[in-house]
Amino acid sequence: MPISIQSRFAFTLDVPTDVLLQFEAAPIPEQNILRSNTDVSRSEHFARVAAQDDIGERIWIRAVGDFEVEYSATVEIERQLADISRLEGLSPHDMPGEAVQYLFDSRYCPADRFQPFVEAEFEGTSGGARVTAIREWVASHFEYVPGSSGPETGAADTFISRQGICRDFAHVVVSLARASTIPARYVACYSPGVTPQDFHAVAEVFLNDPETPGGGTWQLVDATGMAEPCDTVKIGVGRDAADVSFLTSFGPSNFRSSSVQVTKE
Known part of the structure; x- marks a missing residue:
């Protein structure tokens, strides 16, 4: 049964700051990403890099001011289960x-x-x-x-x-x-x-x-x-x-809000 995900969070950076984000479902053999969409605020820099053990990706941003992230996805689990x-x-x-x-x-x-x-x-x-x-x-x-x-x-x-x-x-x-x-x-x-x-x-x-x-x-x-x-x-x-924090700020930041909704389709 597919899993539907909707998450969003927002924070403020008072000065230009590097931030590392990790919030997207990882595209790996045990889970099939049927649909996904990521929207983020405009930034000075945006780049994707491999995450730990090549499971998922991290996103580097450099930004200042209010920053918002909105993510949605539908994922089907195909995991090896055992007792x-x-x-x-x-x-x-x-x-x-x-x-x-x-x-x-x-x-x-x-x-x-x-x-x-x-x-x-x-x-x-x-x-x-x-x-x-x-x-x-x-x-x-x-x-x-x-x-x-x-x-x-x-x-x-x-x-x-x-x-x-x-x-x-x-x-x-x-x-x-x-x-x-x-x-x-x-x-x-x-x-x-x-x-x-x-x-x-x-x-x-x-x-x-x-x-x-x-x-x-x-x-x-x-x-x-x-x-x-x-x-x-x-x-x-x-x-x-x-x-594997969803937000790691390499400078001062003010976390404003977050919302997560996960349901079975």
Whole structure:
């Protein structure tokens, strides 16, 4: 069933400023872009560049004054779905380079600090069973509270406060998976099940692919329970939120408004 997306946001730049945007559904094999349209305000500079892991594109703009972005798309999901709990993990030496980078600590995901916890809390599990246990633990121990975190909040802060938004839930899942020697990355996405509707974030883990001997598969994991893999539209991926923000300003900016609507057609 196609997913319909409409998003818009606006901000103001007091002086000429470089801004990096990433908000469009990624044209990748697991999702087919049936229709899309992007409208942005006039700017001094506009250029598209490849995003992390070549999943989606980023847009460089240089502008001043009020700036608005409006985006719409219809996307059909063609994703490989699996029962994560039944997938085995991969030994580190068997992992491809694209996955190895997601074993390491990053700005918001200090995985090393969580190693004693995961070994004590999830002892006896590994691979997809460990990921399932992590997702269920986060879902049952954390409260989704809009406004409870900010741009500097990391997984360790969320682990202590036991509350946050989708960004924070994803950071904790990513950190606990990496602490378990399971590659995990942060995914910016759209999903019709998100309440309240907004840009969403989930985790994605790399596990053994039973259909490809010696191969691996990336599988989506959402501890908030709002996004199902079968109707989640990827925007981009990264080590954490810093890599895939829909707006990164390299100078002063004032965010004015945003609106996201995602529905099943």
